[in-house]
Amino acid sequence: MFDFAIAGITSPFMLLVLTGFTVGIVGGFIGVGGGYMVTPALIVFGFPGYMASGIDMTHIAGKSVIATVRHRQMGNIDWVLGLAMVGGTMLGVELGVRLLNWAKNLGIAGILLLTCSVVVMLGLFIYTQLETAKAHKKITKDAEAGIEAGREVMVSKVPLFFQNIPIYPIVRCHTARLIISMWVIVLVGMVTGILAGFLGVGGGFVRVPALIYIVGATTHIAVGTDLLEIAVSGGYGAMRHSQMGNVDMIAVLFMIVGAMVGAQFGSIATMYVRGPAIRYILSYSLILATVGAFLRLIYMLTGQKHEFLSFFAVVFTLGEMFFLCFFITSLVVFAVRYRHGKSVPEWVPALVVKED
């Protein structure tokens, strides 16, 4: 047990290290901050809600930097794409927060927020699942025909439409190998920022699919570049929370120590897999978070009478962290076995890469 003087509670510090570790793995692998998982976990550990948000946001900023450093080494960050997006993201977050305040004044913030979460996450889950399943099929088919697939396989044609919009200035993203109007990047940043600000999260789970399916970046680039974005927007959020007295730095330190190990594992794990594998895990993360948000929505719509709905929402959210870690670890284990010529399940070869 540790006495958190700023938060004003006593809580087991190892739980914070463990949470940092698990969210570090997931965040480093799919490029999200993991706020939607950490905040409920901290509340369960006894932190007050406002403290949980502040600690979470501050730890996300630090953890994203750790993962960004590693993704930079692996060449997964396109600095032009990331920096062009930052302005739009910050503007969007500010608009999202104002939208949330407007909804709060109308007294519909809770229900609107949860409905919006469920619709956005469910929509992204369905689209990602369908597209990734098609890509998976294509890789398997190509392999049967003796064609070795690359690290990235995507069947969506949507990015081509956006890449062909001829509005100047057009930017060349060398690492991502993209040529696209800067306005598309700024707009994507702004729209995803609005959602992030409105939903009160870092926005990684919206930005990663947007970078893949709208901008046309590869999944690895989307993950790395999004972590850079999260470091910037998380830093801003952490500053605001700190000023409001919502941050206990020692709790942040415990979480970062765990996240340091987890984020390394999650980031390096992306080296072993193809783009569709990351997209699968991202989509599972979305559907599990959707179930949690849906249960909370029903709980609110039924006048907060059925406590078991709220209980299961938290259980789902916490279970999600461990399920995703298990899934990512299994994938890496299978990838290593596959590289050494050992037997692996049928679905694995299409999702992992044999050589660096």
Added chain:
Amino acid sequence: MADDQKKRGAVKFVFWTALAVVLIGYCWYSYSSGQMVNWYYYKAKTDGYAVNANTFQAATKEKPMTLEIGKFNPIEGLQATPVKKGDRLPVNTNGIISTKDLEEGKRVKLEGDKIVVTVPMQVKEAKGFKYKDTFKHKGIETNPWSGVWNVLWVLSLGICLGFSAEGLTDMFGLKLKKIVHHGH
């Protein structure tokens, strides 16, 4: 060539790890000595009594806890120091029992030179997983520089730990190759 890379990795690892240790050590020392709390929870925003709310978390209506009033700095255990709005807070303070709360007498009562607490400052109405917070450090003004300082610290630690881990893998000859990407 490979040995050169390992040597550079080792230097990188040692340098960034040393910096990370300094940052962590500083945070740990300033927190455990009460300096950080004192610096963060800066001034009183209301008239009342500065307290360490952690010390009376177990207070209940059946088993109230009593705080001794006096000029304490630092506050150790069940002690309360009178403060006026704008006063610098004593070391170890993380909450203020406001004069208004004392006058209401619902959660805390003034009995001579002692304060009797029946409801801790952070009340969690726990029904399953539902919590209701009532303690929001309302009486405390945080240091206006805390935002910049905390963010600088956390980002610096992130950079140090990130490069330290990179140095570690390089040191063991596990330097990761850059992925060559092909856009859609």
